[in-house]
Amino acid sequence: MKYAIAVDIGATNTRVALGNSEGELLGVETFRTWDFPDPVKYIEKIARIISSLREKFKVDIYGIGVGTPGPLDVAKGEVLASPNMPFKRLEVVRLLKEFVDMPVAFANDAVAAAVGEKFWGDGAGVEDLVYVTISTGIGGGVYVDGSLLLGKDGNAHEIGHVVVDSQERLVCGCGGRGHWEAYSSGSGIPRFTKFLAERDSSLAEESQLARKSRIEARDVFEAYRAGDKLARAVILEVKKFNAYGFAAITNYYDPELITVGGSVALNNADIVLSGLEGDVRQYAINRVPRIKLTRLGANVGLMGALALGLGFEKKIPLR
Secondary structure (H helix, E strand, O other), X not given: OOEEEEXXXXXXXXXXXXXXXXXXXXXXXXXXXXHXXXXXXXXHHHHHHHHHHHHHHOOOOOOEEEEEOOOEEOOOOEEEXXXXXXXXXXXXXXXXXXXXXXXXXXXXXXXHHHHHHHHHOOOOOOOOEEEEEEXXXXXXXXXXXXXXXXXXXXXXXXXXXXXXXXXXXXXXXXXXEOEHHHHHOOOHHHHHHHHHHHHOHHHHHOOOHHHOOOOOHHHHHHHHHOOOHHHHHHHHHHHHHHHHHHHHHHHHHOOOEEEEEOHHHHHOHHHHOOOHHHHHHOOOOOOOOEEEEOOOHHHHHHHHHHHHHOOOOOOOOOO
């Protein structure tokens, strides 16, 4: 039996766990990412949790696996100006090794989740696999012919920044225009709702949603279920952009299976995944794969980080 630390860095929450080579998570601790805007204190917080888990369970740790929002410089072990994070720069590998003196495997969070699918989820035995997260942002991880795609800087999967709106109506958090993430993510849906309300007064005047001073993605989905006219207009466009995005994935990578996670998808699968495969067929030239919700749920990224910490994925070695 081997044991490893899994670190799942999220734009909202960070989770740190101790797990073993049978895929069991023995202890998990969570804290709010934005409570530690100083990058050194943030990594120090993670290191304290690692030390407490090691002391509590009294086991030898093989390594630490980390999944984090990008973009990344994998060679340097750093996050570079992620649009949804409080840090301009986060030296993950150097600081973690300095604080806890253990080897670290470091990857994009959605790539880590794809590794989780490959070793613990429905991706086992699947050679051509894509994992898509629809959460605060939109990201992906990709296996083609059984090989994990990384790219020169470890960013060969930034699917959330494919252009889906030729009118370029919204600016993405990264600064680009018309990106999928700008419309269909947990951060994008509220902005898109406000944009449509301001553009079309007939939608806004009949909408309780438009009267809210602060809108979150879950408010839009709840209003959609209640028949709100503005929410319906938003979600219909969001579903169209999702079809564009998943069609691009299908055309680029030709996967056998696409699994979907992230809070927006997990909490609203009845809407997000409803009719999606049929919608994708309108835009894809390649045969449309199976598209399904991840069975690993909210733990998919944590399970991937665990696999990395155990050294399962040779393309992302511990160092």
